[in-house]
Amino acid sequence: MGEFSKPFDAIVVGAGPSGNAAAYTMAREGLNVLQIERGEYAGSKNVQGAILYADALEKIIPEFRDEAPLERHVIEQRMWTMDDKSHTGMHYRSDDFNEEKPNRYTILRAQFDKWFSSKVKEAGALVLYETTVTELVKDLSGKVIGVRTDRQGAPIMANVVVLAEGVNGLVGQRSGLRNEVSPESVALAVKEMHFLPRETIEARFNLTGNEGVVIEAMGTITKGMTGTGFLYTNEESISVGIGCIVSDFAETNVTPNELLEAFKNHPSIKPLLAGSECKEYAAHLIPEGGYKAIPQLTGAGWIVVGDAGQFVNAVHREGSNLAMTTGRVAAETVVSLTRKREEMSAANLAEYEKRLGQTFVMKDLKKYKGIPDLLHKNKGNFFGTYPRLISQAMQTWFRVDGIDKVSKEKSIFRNFRETRTLWGMMGDAFKLVRAWR
Amino acid sequence: MSDAMMAPRAKVEEKLFQNRYLVDAGRPHIKVKAHTVPSPSLMAMTTLCPAGCYTQTESGQVEVAADGCLECGTCRIVTRKTGEIEWNYPRGGFGVLYKFG
Numbered sequence: 001m002g003e004f005s006k007p008f009d010a011i012v013v014g015a016g017p018s019g020n021a022a023a024y025t026m027a028r029e030g031l032n033v034l035q036i037e038r039g040e041y042a043g044s045k046n047v048q049g050a051i052l053y054a055d056a057l058e059k060i061i062p063e064f065r066d067e068a069p070l071e072r073h074v075i076e077q078r079m080w081t082m083d084d085k086s087h088t089g090m091h092y093r094s095d096d097f098n099e100e101k102p103n104r105y106t107i108l109r110a111q112f113d114k115w116f117s118s119k120v121k122e123a124g125a126l127v128l129y130e131t132t133v134t135e136l137v138k139d140l141s142g143k144v145i146g147v148r149t150d151r152q153g154a155p156i157m158a159n160v161v162v163l164a165e166g167v168n169g170l171v172g173q174r175s176g177l178r179n180e181v182s183p184e185s186v187a188l189a190v191k192e193m194h195f196l197p198r199e200t201i202e203a204r205f206n207l208t209g210n211e212g213v214v215i216e217a218m219g220t221i222t223k224g225m226t227g228t229g230f231l232y233t234n235e236e237s238i239s240v241g242i243g244c245i246v247s248d249f250a251e252t253n254v255t256p257n258e259l260l261e262a263f264k265n266h267p268s269i270k271p272l273l274a275g276s277e278c279k280e281y282a283a284h285l286i287p288e289g290g291y292k293a294i295p296q297l298t299g300a301g302w303i304v305v306g307d308a309g310q311f312v313n314a315v316h317r318e319g320s321n322l323a324m325t326t327g328r329v330a331a332e333t334v335v336s337l338t339r340k341r342e343e344m345s346a347a348n349l350a351e352y353e354k355r356l357g358q359t360f361v362m363k364d365l366k367k368y369k370g371i372p373d374l375l376h377k378n379k380g381n382f383f384g385t386y387p388r389l390i391s392q393a394m395q396t397w398f399r400v401d402g403i404d405k406v407s408k409e410k411s412i413f414r415n416f417r418e419t420r421t422l423w424g425m426m427g428d429a430f431k432l433v434r435a436w437r
Numbered sequence: 438m439s440d441a442m443m444a445p446r447a448k449v450e451e452k453l454f455q456n457r458y459l460v461d462a463g464r465p466h467i468k469v470k471a472h473t474v475p476s477p478s479l480m481a482m483t484t485l486c487p488a489g490c491y492t493q494t495e496s497g498q499v500e501v502a503a504d505g506c507l508e509c510g511t512c513r514i515v516t517r518k519t520g521e522i523e524w525n526y527p528r529g530g531f532g533v534l535y536k537f538g
Binding site: 038039040043044045046047048050108109110111113129130131132149150151167168170180181182183186188190192193237239246249250252253254255256257261278279280281282283284285 | 448449452453455456459478481484485487488489507508509510511513514515517525526527528529530532533534535536537538
């Protein structure tokens with residue numbers, strides 16, 4: 001692509017939430033930005049549940065609610081622990097979430113990313129679609145000075161390359177900027193889009209207008225693997241999916257498709273999907289290694305944002321907000337260096353990490369740094385034994401059968417003690433508390 | 438739930454029919470390197486691939502048909518140590534085109 005003779009201020013690789021946040025922020029501040037996306041349109045390669053957290057986007061495009069394609073605002077969160085026939089739920093629903101500026105929305109990523117990408121172009125960035133970045137170009141000192149793509153022509157040069165290339169992050173890995181992701185620190189999720197008339201969804205989930213419900217589920221649905229299931233209400237569709245750590249999947253003979261079918265056919269889920277028409281089957285990896293899996297984030301001429309940097313809070317099912325925030329903060333760092341006419345050196349770009357340390361992104365990931373290991377090493381208990389015990393306790397408690405309550409209490413405690421032992425439970429509780437802090 | 442109620446393998450292919458693809462004919466983006474005996478990691482892909490792209494031949498080798506690939510990258514990560522597959526993104530514009538994502 002010889003037409004780009006002058007180096008860009010920045011090249012952004014990828015047009016997901018982190019790349020769009022970065023490209024938008026830099027272009028709006030007047031930088032000369034090129035963004036390169038391998039899909040036919042932004043979002044064509046992207047998969048998410050998907051929940052949009054308003055706060056992170058508001059800090060980038062305050063008026064987004066007026067124009068972004070949003071599905072439903074979330075007024076109710078259901079957390080379920082499941083065994084094969086039951087779920088025990090903790091639901092939180094509040095009319096406070098029916099506010100002027102709602103806090104969370106369900107979205108469809110293909111449509112949302114397309115919109116975000118249109119904003120990036122409006123802000124003045126040049127966006128190349130259908131173009132895959134194949135490698136980074138470095139100078140003799142090892143500083144990144146541009147990229148090569150699968151299109152013919154000379155490499156495209158820039159002062160800095162923002163790598164927003166997602167969980168697979170081939171460019172950064174192949175250029176030796178970071179190690180390959182390990183199967184233990186990434187989850188494979190499969191998802192389907194089920195369409196239903198909006199009235200049916202509203203009646204089935206007790207909703208009015210654009211109100212929405214999200215369900216997050218764990219338990220025997222993942223067949224002993226570390227993972228969770230989900231079901232989100234969109235305007236005229238339901239997103240339903242399930243994901244487990246890749247190394248767990250590799251040890252079983254369960255196919256992801258079978259796992260999703262079993263989840264969809266669970267007696268607690270099946271009626272919610274009844275009569276729907278499935279229009280898409282998707283799969284994607286989710287980086288779930290947390291704080292300990294974060295790779296090197298900056299170097300001479302490069303900076304990493306979003307899933308490529310493992311920015312996902314698996315405990316809270318947050319990712320897109322971390323992606324947008326890291327994209328924005330990286331962009332602000334680049335803008336500030338550009339204005340001061342400073343080098344995009346490793347030392348100067350390290351400012352990004354310092355700034356990130358002040359945000360919820362690093363604080364939250366640090367807080368939960370022990371959780372991924374804990375859940376993975378004790379998956380049999382957390383995703384099998386405890387969900388079963390909880391269900392059995394609930395059933396014993398609620399079934400009225402002539403047995404007195406003191407005996408019921410004793411039988412519940414005995415069941416927990418015999419199945420998991422007192423020491424086992426105390427140990428699990430201790431480990432959980434320690435990892436949670 | 439009994440195993441009988443679980444979906445048969447074939448259903449994956451049916452699901453893939455719902456998806457949109459632009460296949461780069463003759464230029465598969467995933468290749469399995471020639472081998473006589475697949476490693477356990479490569480063998481695992483015959484169940485692990487969410488699009489069912491990997492199958493074992495009668496003579497025991499594992500092969501890939503990447504037309505229905507969802508581009509998740511699981512196979513790349515699982516076989517990273519054995520190096521049995523060559524994985525690239527499809528050329529720009531080709532591959533799966535998510536309508537909803």
